[in-house]
Amino acid sequence: MSNDKKGVFDYDDYANKNAAKNPKKKKDGKKSLLKEQFAKNEQKPPKLVPADDGDKESAKKNARNVKKQDKESIENIKRMFDEALDESHEDMAEFTEEIEVPDAPVANPEGLRRKLYYLFGIVISLLAIVGLYSTVVFTVDAVKAFADNTQQKNEFARFVYPIVICDPAPFNQTVKLRSETLITAALWDIILYEDKSKYEADFDMIIVPELDVEQHGTKLFGTGLSFEHQSIIGVEVQFYYDESIKSYRIPSNPKHFTYSPYIEDITRVGERYTLTVGYVSPTPSWLTLTSDEEPSPEKYVEYVVSKRGNEMTLVSIQESDKKVESPHGL
DSSP, X not given: OOTTTTTOOOHHHHHHHHHHHOGGGTTTHHHHHHHHHHHHHHSOOOOOOOOOGGGHHHHHHHHHHHHHHHHHHHHHHHHHHHHHHTOOHHHHHHTSOOOOOOOOXXXXXXXXXXXXXXXXXXHHHHHHHHHHHHHHHHHHHHXXXXXXXXXXXXXXXXXXXHHHHHOXXXXXXXXXXXXXXXXXXXXXXXXXXXXXXXXXXXXTEEEEEHHHHHHHHHHHHOSXXXXXXXXXXXXXXXXXXXXXXXXXXXXXXXXXXXXXXXXXXXXXXXXXXXXXXXXXXXXXXXXXXXXXSOOOOSEEEEEEEEEETTEEEEEEEEEOSOOOOOTTOO
């Protein structure tokens, strides 16, 4: 090698040779080449052997070549830095590994809303079925109660029973009733419904104060009544009045009943109820009120009763237009 080429580093030739040997490291090797170049530049320049006068011109020329070489090396290094800094995005992408970040799970509000609507629809459907069932049951019971009205009929039958036993004549005003009718109905009300254990017993008789008789008479017929206390002597039952003690001696458990009531029909106007009462004879009350078979009344009478809450009062008794049907259809 001549002196002109001695100590001169040709970067382009060196880079091309490395690229030809390993093309994949063309770009990755830039930084390594820079390091190698710096390493070579740090080496000491070759010592120049003093020459004779004939060689002085060559030495000067050699010095100029060294300076030129240094200048070219600096220019090459500068150009490499510029290329490294000015690499395109595509080149940089080759050295950057793309990392895929998985998407975070996102709640699906539309799906959740549909589920809630579905559950809400099921609850509403169940409530609708329960409500429909309750309505049907209530309607059926109401219709049956209105058509049959058994409970109301039994309540009225219980109230008029003591009066039916007396079988009073028709009247329009209770204040005009005879004392005999008032006292007899009141005593039968005590026998049927009062707690007889509170009265003094005398063999098979009980002693009932006249004050109790007036209270029961007022309960049945209302206020404004006039009582003339006296003994009631009937064919089957006798009620003896003892004026000395102002009390009645009556049987505690009489065996004879004249009539039992059977409520055939009920009509209402305000607080007044008109009852079509059938007189059934002689049937014990428990048979009349509890039997499923319709009894055969001997006659029909209309009772007008005033009802306020649970309190009932007889207003009048009238003849009925309903006729008794013949048992043989005659």
